[in-house]
Structure formats: structure tokens, C-alpha cells
Amino acid sequence: MAPDAPVPRWITASPVTTEAPPEYRHDLDGLRGIAIALVVGFHVWMGRVSGGVDVFLVLSGFFFTAMLLRRSASADGVGIAATLRRTARRLTPALVVVLAAVVVTTIAVRPFTQWGDISGQTLASALYLQNWFLANAELDYLAPNPSVSPLQHLWSMSVQGQFYLLMLLVVAAWAWLARRVSRRTGRIGLSILLGAAAALSFWYAVDGASRHQPWTYYDSGARAWELLAGALLAIAAPAVRLPNPVRTLLAILGILGVLTCGVLFDGANQFPGAPALYPVLATAALILAGTNAGAERQPWVNRVLATGVCTGLGTVAYAFYLWHWPILIFYLAEYGAPAAGLTDGLVVVGLALALAVLTHRFVESPLRHGAFASSRLAEALRRRMLIPAVCALGAALLGATVGWQASLRVHPATPPVALQVAQYPGAAALVPGVVYAAAPMRPNLFEGWNDSPAPTRDGCITPDREVRSCVYGDLTATRTIAVVGGSHSEHWLPALEVLAADHGIRIVTYLKEACPLTLVDDPAYYHSPFPECREWSVDVIDRLARTKPDWVFTLGTYYRVDGRGDEVPAEFRDVWTALSNRGLNVLAMRDTPRLRRDGVLYRAIDCLGGHGTPQSCGLDRALVLDPVNPAIDATSAYPNVYPLDLSDSLCRPDRCWVAEGNVLIYRDEHHLTASYARSLAPELGRQIGEITNWW
Structure with missing residues (x-):
């Protein structure tokens, strides 16, 4: 989401061309200042996307393409190597400094369980691949909280870097061809x-946002149309001649669009689909309003944007953007707060702004413009100290992150396939009278994240609209259980596999990430509309009606998003009705407690890695579970739906620990480890046996 570096000075210091250099756009510097203020303000105080990043993307496409077009008209041509050097000199130093600060701070204040992930994201950010790292992780870009990465915001820097490289090659090829035809014909062809x-990218973004928005949010192909909108404006700019009333109208509409975007749209869950046209068109309007107008003829809106306060903020926008997010995330993590209040937010903003000014003054400017001041001493300091220091810092950063990632791959944390019950009783430790000796926890803190059920490892839980069906357990058995829903249905599979081996059961899975069965586009328990989940659910229910498994195993309760305990959402009852109408029997499992304090999710391994204990890292049972399973009453109206409840095998009467019987319970904030799930098989088998009379 990062803005580009300060607006390049190609406008006043370009190679000799046959065209007069255009006037410097101070108003667009100011627009960048307004955009960064919106980005930071919305992140810190509102936990929303402001649309400011989309403004940056359009401006970046506009300035970078215009620079390439001007250079292509010079005697030396585009100059691929020179352009790469200049762009790297503008963007890399400040990025290296911030990445180094994040790594050092992570080592100093965050649990070691986060080091591997941060090193991977640091490497991805340094190589301008962070957006693909996040897309693969399928992280939702929601309100910041301590579980969010301090480098998550650098996805847009990666998108811009990839665009710059591709656009550089495209314009260089175009310039070579343009020398063989008329320049006017060449511009038309390039347009x-x-x-x-741009049209293809926009279609791809709209389609992707409707199918799998979390991935599409970070997808370079889905974001390209915003940058290309700026590029097309750069090509059209020389021909723009607008009457003053039209300029004024465009400027007013443009600034209103920029200022209101974050209030009118939920960008984290709608962009880069069709709603992103709002900030893109607003930015385009402001660009056109001031194009070829001259400072004295620009609309009053553009003149306001060109004032010192706006342009001053625009000058440090790049560094301000780089600093604000990690400072906010480290603050929230350190204090365990779900959001920054007014006073604390001002501290975060003030610190980020101060660091941005220092970074711009002592890192960006000297390396871009050649000196701290017009003195030989300053130039000597720059060449002999600053440049080597930044290069050494970058080399150390890359060396450390590559080394850590290589070590993780050479020595992967392999979770246990099976544990000795006598030494690792797991859930059995909660049964009165069971005696066992203390032993090192398994899976350990490095193994926990990887101790996942089979569908996560073999791709049988789909991230998109596709319905995937896989078979586990006894493949020849005549009794079938269909495990259906999201990952909270999936993480019971290891326990069901134990029962399948003991009693001859065929297990068929229909699983989709973050998707309990639902028949509505906008479930009340979900944080945003999810029509893809409904479409998938309808197809799965139809398949179940055709295949007729003996039992459908799915989720029966959900945690109260805005309160204590758990409940049965109305959407679950609708699903039960649909399954009942198709003659299907249902095992409705009570959901597992989620690790959260003050609404903020946290990982068990991080808490334990930060010197917590299984007890202190847990939660009071009353906070996460109602005294009585709410599904008992809800299922009484459905003769074919039977509740399952293993809460007493997960929690003690007063508190839910994060490890029992020497076995880690949670592999993240709310999913069971496969090892602990297997230890739940005896109790799960007892309850299923009573319901089905299979044993």
C-alpha cells in the first residue's frame, strides 16, 4: 500500500529532448500528502482502508510512465540500466532502513516463534514479492491488531516495483519501434x-473480487489497472486542454472522492474490484484538472494542494508510509490492545512522522540528490560513509534473512506422527484418575504450526470456489461420514481417522477455507460479505443429497463475535433445515474456543514463546463457552441433527489451557493440532457411538 518515493525531478531535470519540459506539479505532491494523511489516520484510528493507496498507485503509474516517455524522446533513449539504478536509489535506502529496524525490533521484543515468518516477509519485501507472500498466506487486510504482520503494508511496494520493471521494458520496446514509425502513430499504438x-486487468479484478477477494487484494494482475490508469493519463496529458469551469468541477469532484472514499467503501473487502473506480477516478480528475493549466490557471483545489503543508507532507510520504504501520503493529502487540486510542494514536503518528523526516533528511535526500549540503565534506561523507553503510545494512539484512530461511528448510520442524499415550495422554489427562509424568511438550513451539490435518497438507481444503472431495479412513467401508465446512470441521479429521481405523468408516471431505456451510451471502457471524461461500455451500449440499452419506459432520456452534461465550447462528439452522429436507443426518460439533483477549486473537505458540505457561496463555472458560452447549436446545427442533460437545476434553471446569497432557492443543489462534485431535478420539468415539449405534 506504499506510496512511491517523492515525486521524481525529471520534470525539471531531464535529458535534452525535442519537447519543452512540463511544469512541475506541486499540486500532485500535495495530493500525495493528503493521501498519506488519510492512509495513516484510517489505519491508526479507524482500522479501515482509506483509498489513499489507490491514489498512490494511480500517481505512480502517471509519473513513472511520463518519465519513461520523456526519456524515450531523448538521444540516449529510455536507458534501462540507468532507470533501474535511479529507481533503486530512490526506493531502496529507506526501505532497507525500515526493514532492518523491523527485524531488530522483532528480535528484541517479539517471541522467537515469530522470527521465521518475519524473516520470510522481510526477504519477500526486499525482493518486491511481498504481495505474493501475503496472497499465498491469504491474509485478510483488516483492522490492524497484534496478530497482523508489521510488514503487511509493503504489498503495494511490491506491486509498484513489479509494474515499474514491466513498464520499463514495454516503453523501451515501444521506443525502439517508434523510431521506425511516426511518434504519433507509436503513441496511439502504445495507448x-x-x-x-487495463481493461483486461479490471475485468480480472472484478471477477476475482467476487470469487476470492483476499487473494485478489494482493494480486499484481488485479492491481495493474490502477497503475495503468495513471499510465494512460501520462500518454494523454500533452493533448489535454480543458476549459476552466470543467477543470474546477473535476477538481472539486476529485478531492471529494479522495476524502470520502474510506467512509463510503469497505476497501479491505471490496478493492480492487469495481468500487476501486471511486478513488481511481477521483485521482484522475485531480490530475486532469491541473494538466497544462499553469500554476496561475489551476483550480483553487489544486492550488490548495500545492501549499506548503500539503507538499511538505507529500515530500516525506514515502518514508512516513514505511514507518507508520510497523510502529502501530509493534505498539498494539506490546500492549495487547485491539486499537490505538486518540492519545496513543497521536504518539504513534508523531513517532512515525519524526522518523520519516529523519529518514528523508539523512537517508533519502543525500542518496538521491548528492549531498547533505553543497560542500565537499558532505559529499565525501555521502560517498565514503552513507552509501557503504546502506549497502552493508542491505547485505546484512539479506544475508540474515536468507540464512534463516535456508536453515528452516534444511532443518524443517516435523510434527509427530504418533505419540506414546502413556507419556503424552493429551485430552486423557483431563479424565479423573489418569496419571502421567511431565515430558517436553509435543508438538513443540516450532512444530505446532505444521501439526495440521491431512487436507491442509494435501490440498483437499479449497481456498476458492472449487468443490474438492477427498476420501480418508477405510476406503472400502460401507459406513460413511462426510466432513463438511471450513477449517473448524477439518481439524477434527485426525480424531475421525483414528475411529475410522478402529471401526471401519469411510470419511469423505468437502472443505473450504473459512467457510462453515451457509445459504446467505452475508452471514452475521462473518466480518464481510462472502457470496463465494454460499455458492460453494449450495453445490456441496446438492452433492450430499446425491451421494447420501450416513452422517454429515459439520459445525454446530460459533463464537460470539461481539461478546462472551458461543451461540448457534441463525444461518446454521437454515443449513440444518436444508440438510433435513434432503433426508440427511447431521452430527453438529460444538466449536472450539478461540484464543482472544479484548477481541484480539493471539497464537498459543507466541504466548508460550514469550515465557507464558499453558495456564497463563489460556482463557477463563466462561469467556469462551456458555455454561450449556447452545446446540442442545437448537437441535431439539431437528430430529435428524445431533449435537456433539467435547468441551470438557478441551477445557478444565474453570479455564481452557493451551496444552494438556504434555500435548499442545492449538497450532495457531483457534485450530487444534493434529496430535491433540487424535487424543480426542476416545471421547469423540463414545459420543458418536451413542448416537449412531455403530459400536
Whole structure:
């Protein structure tokens, strides 16, 4: 989501060309200042996407493409190597400093269980691949909290970097061809090419946002149309001649669009689909309003944007953006707060702004413009100290992150396949009279995240609209249980596999990430509309009606998003009705407690890695579970739906620990480890046996 570096000075210091250099756009510097203020303000105090990043993307496409077009008209041409050097000199130093600060701070104040992930994200950010790292992790870009990465915001820097490289090659190829035809013909051809690419990207973004928005949010192909919109404006700019009333109208509409975008749209869950047209068109309007107008003829809105306060903020926008997010995330993590209040938010903003000014003054400017001041001493300091220091810091950063990632791959944390029950009783430790000796916890803190059920490892839980069906257990058995829903249905599979081996059961899975069965587009328990989940659920229910498994195993309760305990959402009852109408029997499992304090989720391994204990890292049972399983009353109206409840095998009467019987219970904030799930098989088998009379 990062803005580009300060607006390049190609406008006043360009190679000799046959065209007069355009006037410097101070108003667009100011627009960047307004955009960064919105980004930071919305992140810190509102936990929303402001649309400011989309403004940055359009401006980046506009300035970078215009720079390439001007250079292509010079005697030396585009100059691929020179452009890469100049762009790297503008963007890399400040990025290296911030990445180094994040790594050092992580080592100093965060549990060691986070080091591997941060090193991977640091490497991805340094190589301008962070957006793909996040897309693969399928992280939702929601309100910041301590469980969010301090480098998550650098996804847009990666998108921009990839765009710069591709656009550089495209314009260089175009410049070579343009020398063989008329320049006017070449510009028309380039416009058609980029326009077609923008249209294709926009279609891809709209389609992707409706199918799998969390991935699409970070997808370079889905974001390209925003940058290409700026590129097309750069091509059209020389021909723009608008009457003053039209300029004024465009400027007013543009600034209103920029200022209101974050209030009118839920960008984290809607962009880069069709709603992103709002900030993109607003930015385009402001660009057009001031194009070829001259400072004295620009609309009053553009003149306000060109004032010192706005342009001053725009000058440090890049560094301000780099610093604000990690400072906010480290603050929230350190104090365990779900959000920053007014006073604390001002501290975060003030610190980020101060560091941005220092970074711009002592890192960006000297390396971009050549000196701290016009003195030989300053130039000597720059060449002999600053440049080597930044290069050494970057080399150390890359060396450390590559080394850590290589070590993790050479020595992977392999979770246990099976544990000795006598030494690792797991859930059996909660049974009165069971005696066992203390032993090192398994899976350990490095193994926990990987101790997942089979569908996560073999791809049988789908991240998208596709319905995937896999078979586990006894493949020849005549008795079938269909495990259906999201990951909270999936994480019971290891226990069901134990029962399948003991009693001859065929297990068929229909699983989709973050998708309990639902028949509505916007479930009340979910944080945003999820029509893809409904479409998938309808298809799965139809398949179940055709295949007729003996039992459907799915989720029966859900945690109260805004309160204590758990409940049966109305959407679950609708699903039970649909399954009942198709003659299907249902095993409705009570959901597992989620680790959260003050609404903030946290990982068990992070708490334990930060010197917590299984007890202190747990939660009071009354906070996460109602005294009586709410599904008991809810299922009484459905003769084919039977509740399952293993809460007493997960929690003690007063508190839910994060490890029992020497076995880690949670592999993250709310999913069971496969090892602990297997220890639940005896109690799960007892309850299923009573309901089905299979044994």
C-alpha cells in the first residue's frame, strides 16, 4: 500500500529532448500528502482502508510512465540500466532502513516463534514479492491488531516495483519501434496496448473480487489497472486542454472522492474490484484538472494542494508510509490492545512522522540528490560513509534473512506422527484418575504450526470456489461420514481417522477455507460479505443429497463475535433445515474456543514463546463457552441433527489451557493440532457411538 518515493525531478531535470519540459506539479505532491494523511489516520484510528493507496498507485503509474516517455524522446533513449539504478536509489535506502529496524525490533521484543515468518516477509519485501507472500498466506487486510504482520503494508511496494520493471521494458520496446514509425502513430499504438491491458486487468479484478477477494487484494494482475490508469493519463496529458469551469468541477469532484472514499467503501473487502473506480477516478480528475493549466490557471483545489503543508507532507510520504504501520503493529502487540486510542494514536503518528523526516533528511535526500549540503565534506561523507553503510545494512539484512530461511528448510520442524499415550495422554489427562509424568511438550513451539490435518497438507481444503472431495479412513467401508465446512470441521479429521481405523468408516471431505456451510451471502457471524461461500455451500449440499452419506459432520456452534461465550447462528439452522429436507443426518460439533483477549486473537505458540505457561496463555472458560452447549436446545427442533460437545476434553471446569497432557492443543489462534485431535478420539468415539449405534 506504499506510496512511491517523492515525486521524481525529471520534470525539471531531464535529458535534452525535442519537447519543452512540463511544469512541475506541486499540486500532485500535495495530493500525495493528503493521501498519506488519510492512509495513516484510517489505519491508526479507524482500522479501515482509506483509498489513499489507490491514489498512490494511480500517481505512480502517471509519473513513472511520463518519465519513461520523456526519456524515450531523448538521444540516449529510455536507458534501462540507468532507470533501474535511479529507481533503486530512490526506493531502496529507506526501505532497507525500515526493514532492518523491523527485524531488530522483532528480535528484541517479539517471541522467537515469530522470527521465521518475519524473516520470510522481510526477504519477500526486499525482493518486491511481498504481495505474493501475503496472497499465498491469504491474509485478510483488516483492522490492524497484534496478530497482523508489521510488514503487511509493503504489498503495494511490491506491486509498484513489479509494474515499474514491466513498464520499463514495454516503453523501451515501444521506443525502439517508434523510431521506425511516426511518434504519433507509436503513441496511439502504445495507448491501445495499455488500454487493452487495463481493461483486461479490471475485468480480472472484478471477477476475482467476487470469487476470492483476499487473494485478489494482493494480486499484481488485479492491481495493474490502477497503475495503468495513471499510465494512460501520462500518454494523454500533452493533448489535454480543458476549459476552466470543467477543470474546477473535476477538481472539486476529485478531492471529494479522495476524502470520502474510506467512509463510503469497505476497501479491505471490496478493492480492487469495481468500487476501486471511486478513488481511481477521483485521482484522475485531480490530475486532469491541473494538466497544462499553469500554476496561475489551476483550480483553487489544486492550488490548495500545492501549499506548503500539503507538499511538505507529500515530500516525506514515502518514508512516513514505511514507518507508520510497523510502529502501530509493534505498539498494539506490546500492549495487547485491539486499537490505538486518540492519545496513543497521536504518539504513534508523531513517532512515525519524526522518523520519516529523519529518514528523508539523512537517508533519502543525500542518496538521491548528492549531498547533505553543497560542500565537499558532505559529499565525501555521502560517498565514503552513507552509501557503504546502506549497502552493508542491505547485505546484512539479506544475508540474515536468507540464512534463516535456508536453515528452516534444511532443518524443517516435523510434527509427530504418533505419540506414546502413556507419556503424552493429551485430552486423557483431563479424565479423573489418569496419571502421567511431565515430558517436553509435543508438538513443540516450532512444530505446532505444521501439526495440521491431512487436507491442509494435501490440498483437499479449497481456498476458492472449487468443490474438492477427498476420501480418508477405510476406503472400502460401507459406513460413511462426510466432513463438511471450513477449517473448524477439518481439524477434527485426525480424531475421525483414528475411529475410522478402529471401526471401519469411510470419511469423505468437502472443505473450504473459512467457510462453515451457509445459504446467505452475508452471514452475521462473518466480518464481510462472502457470496463465494454460499455458492460453494449450495453445490456441496446438492452433492450430499446425491451421494447420501450416513452422517454429515459439520459445525454446530460459533463464537460470539461481539461478546462472551458461543451461540448457534441463525444461518446454521437454515443449513440444518436444508440438510433435513434432503433426508440427511447431521452430527453438529460444538466449536472450539478461540484464543482472544479484548477481541484480539493471539497464537498459543507466541504466548508460550514469550515465557507464558499453558495456564497463563489460556482463557477463563466462561469467556469462551456458555455454561450449556447452545446446540442442545437448537437441535431439539431437528430430529435428524445431533449435537456433539467435547468441551470438557478441551477445557478444565474453570479455564481452557493451551496444552494438556504434555500435548499442545492449538497450532495457531483457534485450530487444534493434529496430535491433540487424535487424543480426542476416545471421547469423540463414545459420543458418536451413542448416537449412531455403530459400536
